[in-house]
Amino acid sequence: MEVTIADLSLDLVEKICVVVLFAYIVTRTKYFTQVLGRQLDVKNRFFLVLVFGGFSIYGTYSGVELPSGAIANIRDLGPMIAGLVGGPVVGLAAGLIGGIHRYFLGGFTAVPCALATVIAGLAGGVINRWRKGDLVGIPGAMVFAFLMESFHMGLALLIARPFSEALAVVKLVSVPMILANTIGMAIFALVLTNLIKERRTAAERDGYRRELERRAYEMEIAGGIQQSFLPESPPRIEGVELAALNLPAKEVGGDFYDFIPVSQQKWGLVIADVSGKGIPAALFMALSRAVVRANAVGNPTASQAIRRANDLIVEDDKVNMFVTLFYSVLDPAGKTLTYVNAGHNPPLMLRQDGHAIALLEAKGIALGVMPDIGLEEREISLRKGDIVVLYTDGVTEAINSSEEQFGKERLTSIVEKNSNLTASGLVERIQQEVAEFSQGQPQFDDLTLMILKVA
Amino acid sequence: MEISEKSVENVDIISISGRLDAYAANDLERKLDSLITAGHVCLVVDLSRLEYISSSGLRVLLGSMKRVKKEQGDIRLTCLRPSVKEVFDMAGFTQLFRTFGNEEEAVNSFTRA
Numbered sequence: 001m002e003v004t005i006a007d008l009s010l011d012l013v014e015k016i017c018v019v020v021l022f023a024y025i026v027t028r029t030k031y032f033t034q035v036l037g038r039q040l041d042v043k044n045r046f047f048l049v050l051v052f053g054g055f056s057i058y059g060t061y062s063g064v065e066l067p068s069g070a071i072a073n074i075r076d077l078g079p080m081i082a083g084l085v086g087g088p089v090v091g092l093a094a095g096l097i098g099g100i101h102r103y104f105l106g107g108f109t110a111v112p113c114a115l116a117t118v119i120a121g122l123a124g125g126v127i128n129r130w131r132k133g134d135l136v137g138i139p140g141a142m143v144f145a146f147l148m149e150s151f152h153m154g155l156a157l158l159i160a161r162p163f164s165e166a167l168a169v170v171k172l173v174s175v176p177m178i179l180a181n182t183i184g185m186a187i188f189a190l191v192l193t194n195l196i197k198e199r200r201t202a203a204e205r206d207g208y209r210r211e212l213e214r215r216a217y218e219m220e221i222a223g224g225i226q227q228s229f230l231p232e233s234p235p236r237i238e239g240v241e242l243a244a245l246n247l248p249a250k251e252v253g254g255d256f257y258d259f260i261p262v263s264q265q266k267w268g269l270v271i272a273d274v275s276g277k278g279i280p281a282a283l284f285m286a287l288s289r290a291v292v293r294a295n296a297v298g299n300p301t302a303s304q305a306i307r308r309a310n311d312l313i314v315e316d317d318k319v320n321m322f323v324t325l326f327y328s329v330l331d332p333a334g335k336t337l338t339y340v341n342a343g344h345n346p347p348l349m350l351r352q353d354g355h356a357i358a359l360l361e362a363k364g365i366a367l368g369v370m371p372d373i374g375l376e377e378r379e380i381s382l383r384k385g386d387i388v389v390l391y392t393d394g395v396t397e398a399i400n401s402s403e404e405q406f407g408k409e410r411l412t413s414i415v416e417k418n419s420n421l422t423a424s425g426l427v428e429r430i431q432q433e434v435a436e437f438s439q440g441q442p443q444f445d446d447l448t449l450m451i452l453k454v455a
Numbered sequence: 456m457e458i459s460e461k462s463v464e465n466v467d468i469i470s471i472s473g474r475l476d477a478y479a480a481n482d483l484e485r486k487l488d489s490l491i492t493a494g495h496v497c498l499v500v501d502l503s504r505l506e507y508i509s510s511s512g513l514r515v516l517l518g519s520m521k522r523v524k525k526e527q528g529d530i531r532l533t534c535l536r537p538s539v540k541e542v543f544d545m546a547g548f549t550q551l552f553r554t555f556g557n558e559e560e561a562v563n564s565f566t567r568a
Contacts, residue, residue, distance in 0.1 A: 275510035277477055320518030324510075324546055343546035365547025369517060373547075444477075 005175055007064075015062045015074060019184045023191040026051055035085060036196065038133060045086055049093040052082035056098025056117060060105065072173035075102060075113070076120035076148060077184045083124020084136060084144070091128070095121025109169065112159040116152035123148060135196075138189040145185035149178040219251035226252050226282055229289055235259050235267060237332050241423035242269075244450040245431055247394070253446035254281030254323075255392045256289050260296045265333050268296040268305070271390040271450050272325035273344065275366075284321040288313060288367065292325070302329045302340045303377040310342070310367040322368035326360070326390055330452070335382045337452075340375040342367050345393055348408075350415055352385025352454075357412050360388070386454045387426070389415055394447035395430070398438045406437050423453040458486050466565045467495045468558060472504035475512035483512065487519040496528025499561040503534035508542050520551060529553070533561045 026032055031047040055078035063073025075098050083091020095118040103114035127136060127144060136144065153174045160166035226248070234242035244257050254274030262268045270292055274281045288309075295309040306327050313323070326347055328339035343366030346359035363376040391411065398406040411430065418429050427449055434447065456479035459470045467490055475483065490498065500516070502508075520530050532554045535543060543549050555561040 273510070275514040277511070320514055320521060322510075322514065322517060322546075343548075345545065363547075365550050366513075369547070369551060 005172065011064050015059075016180065016183055016187060018058075018062065019074070019077070020187050020191070022055060023188045027191055027195050032085075036199070040086060040090075045090050048082050048086040048090045049097070052078035052090075052094040053097025054078075056094060057101050060098065060102050072176050072180075074177075074180050074184050076117050076152060077145070077181050077188075079117055079121030080124040080145060080148060080181075080185065081188055083121045083126070084128055084141065086125070087128045087133070088122055088125025091121035091123070091125030092118065093121070095119070108162075108165065109156050109160045112155040113152070115159070116148075116155050119151070119155075120148050135192065136189070138186060138193060141185045141189040142182050145182045146178060149181045150174075152177070216251075222279070222282065223248065223251040226285070229286060230256060231259050235261070237267060237330070239335075239455050240330065240332050241453040241455055242450070243422075243424035243427040245427050245448065247431075247447040249394065249443045249446050250278060252279060252282035253277075254285050255394065255446035255448035256285050257390070257448055257450050258289060258293060260293055262296055262298065262305075262329055263300045265331065266300050267330045267332070268302070269328045269330055269390070269450065269452065270296075270325060271344065271347075271392065271448060272323050273392040273394075273446070273448070274323045275321055277444075280319070280321065284319075284323065284368075287316060288323045288325075292327070296327070300329055301377075302327055302338050303375045306340050306342060306367070306375055307373060310373050311371050313368045314371045320368075322366040324366045328360075335454070336379055337382055337388065338377060338379045340364055340377050342373075342375060343369075345391060345396070347391070348387075348389040348412060348415060349380070350387040350389070350419060352383060352387075352419070357416070382454045384454055385419070387415060387419060387423075388452040389426075389430075390450040390452075392446060392448040394443065394445035395434060395449060397445055398434045398443055398447065399441055400438050401441050406434055410437070423451040426451050426453070456482065458483060460486075460490075462495075463562050464566050466497045466499055466562050468499045468501055468562065470501040470504065472506075474507040475505060476507065476509045477511040480509065480511035480515045484515045484518070487515065491519060491522050491526075491528075494526075496523040496526040497565045498523065498528070498530045499533060499555075499558060499565070500530060501533050501558055502536070502539055505536065505539050508539050510546075513542070513546060513548060516552070517548070529565070531555060531561045531564060533558050 031044045035044050035048065056075050059073050059075035059077055063075065079091055079095035079098055082094035099114040099117035102117060103110050153170050156170055157163070157166055230246055234244060242259065246255055246257060254277060256272050258270040260268035260270065272288060274284045274288060291312045292309045296305040299305040306325070324343040326339065326341050326344040328337050330337055339360055339362065341360065341362040342364045346361040349358040349360055362378045363374065365373050396406055396408050396411055414430055414433050415426065418426055421429060430449060456471060456473040456475055461468050469486070471483065516530065523530055530552060532552050534557060535554055543552070553564070555564065
């Protein structure tokens with residue numbers, strides 16, 4: 001049967017499909033992964049030699065025998081790859097396996113063919129060394145395979161005798177062999193390049209994920225530290241019930257409350273809301289809380305304590321943050337509450353004698369806005385059963401799924417209806433009502449609440 | 456939120472519409488920063504179409520105010536809706552910002568000063 005170049009080419013291309021599968025499987029083995037990670041120990045080298053030497057033998061058998069006895073094949077491909085990936089020793093060893101095997105199959109081209117296979121492995125290894133272990137790209141690998149096979153053909157012409165027969169064989173097999181080996185090499189390089197890209201993407205993704213996890217962890221810790229800035233429990237004060245709650249919308253928040261011993265008998269009560277959100281707000285909260293506390297301790301004059309705190313905050317504030325704050329000094333013995341309002345939502349005051357709810361307003365401005373602020377100080381007397389509700393806008397601006405706000409009216413009516421509850425009971429009730437209202441809708445603002453009830 | 460601007464003589468008028476929340480505040484901050492950096496320090500902010508302002512919005516106005524004051528400029532507000540005015544009043548910011556009933560009055564307060 002006449003064998004044409006077209007037949008040979010088609011046949012060899014079919015073999016290429018096997019190369020694809022081989023490349024895919026081999027590159028995903030544990031050993032090959034380690035080789036790509038530059039881990040070329042004896043075990044991995046041995047693996048490469050065996051696999052690519054074996055692949056070389058497969059190349060010989062899968063070749064198409066010509067009537068003259070010459071075989072058009074991809075025997076050189078395995079050793080070339082072994083050399084490119086594993087270096088000269090690995091390439092040479094794989095080439096020897098394929099070459100010696102070919103030598104013993106005999107035929108008048110046995111010597112040049114065997115020699116070419118050995119040289120193919122060695123040449124791949126030399127390229128590997130020259131590139132200091134880096135893989136050549138797809139075009140480089142293809143050029144290498146093309147030149148190597150051309151050299152193979154030249155070797156056959158040079159060594160095989162009679163020359164006329166050698167020439168006939170080379171004429172027939174040169175195009176399919178050069179083509180098949182170049183394409184085979186291209187496929188292998190492509191599979192390998194994709195694999196390396198995949199790995200890199202996966203490594204980057206893992207890196208990002210770790211970074212995210214680390215940040216989430218840090219935020220959690222920061223949230224814990226911030227919560228530790230809030231009082232663990234309200235002070236026990238004769239004749240007065242106190243309760244408070246702080247629910248940050250995110251891991252860290254900008255709201256805070258505080259109970260500060262300002263003198264032997266008097267307590268400073270603080271509720272505050274820092275502008276903005278997230279870490280900036282949390283940092284500013286920590287600063288504001290410390291400054292307010294430091295200026296309030298031992299200072300029973302509300303306006304003076306907060307004016308001093310403001311001057312310090314303004315001095316430190318290069319980032320235009322501000323904090324709205326309601327500060328009051330409770331005198332349990334004299335049953336009075338002296339307060340200043342630095343731009344905060346006025347607390348609600350419910351008198352037990354049935355008067356309408358009053359708002360604890362006073363002229364003032366948020367802290368951190370400007371130095372030397374004027375703060376109006378007011379005093380109210382407290383009577384048995386009176387309730388004062390201090391809150392931040394996270395309570396009244398809690399939204400439900402229809403984006404409606406909880407609102408001051410709802411808060412007011414809850415307080416009025418539940419005035420028989422204790423301070424902590426009332427805090428719990430308001431928290432419940434807000435949760436019921438918002439129905440798990442994600443909230444944007446921290447929710448802070450403090451309730452004082454005169455027993 | 457949308458921001459538009461025009462100028463009358465040496466006064467720049469910035470109109471803000473919609474909701475000035477934490478995200479929109481960043482846009483406004485960039486806008487005001489670029490104006491102030493370019494030397495425009497007499498600003499009128501028209502709030503007639505502003506529906507909501509968050510504390511982040513107030514923060515941006517406060518920051519810009521501090522910058523223009525250093526350059527002998529000012530930021531004046533016009534046409535605050537009651538809900539927005541309540542926020543400014545509550546935080547005490549109406550002590551810091553002069554407010555006007557309409558744009559013309561605000562512009563005149565600069566040009567005829």
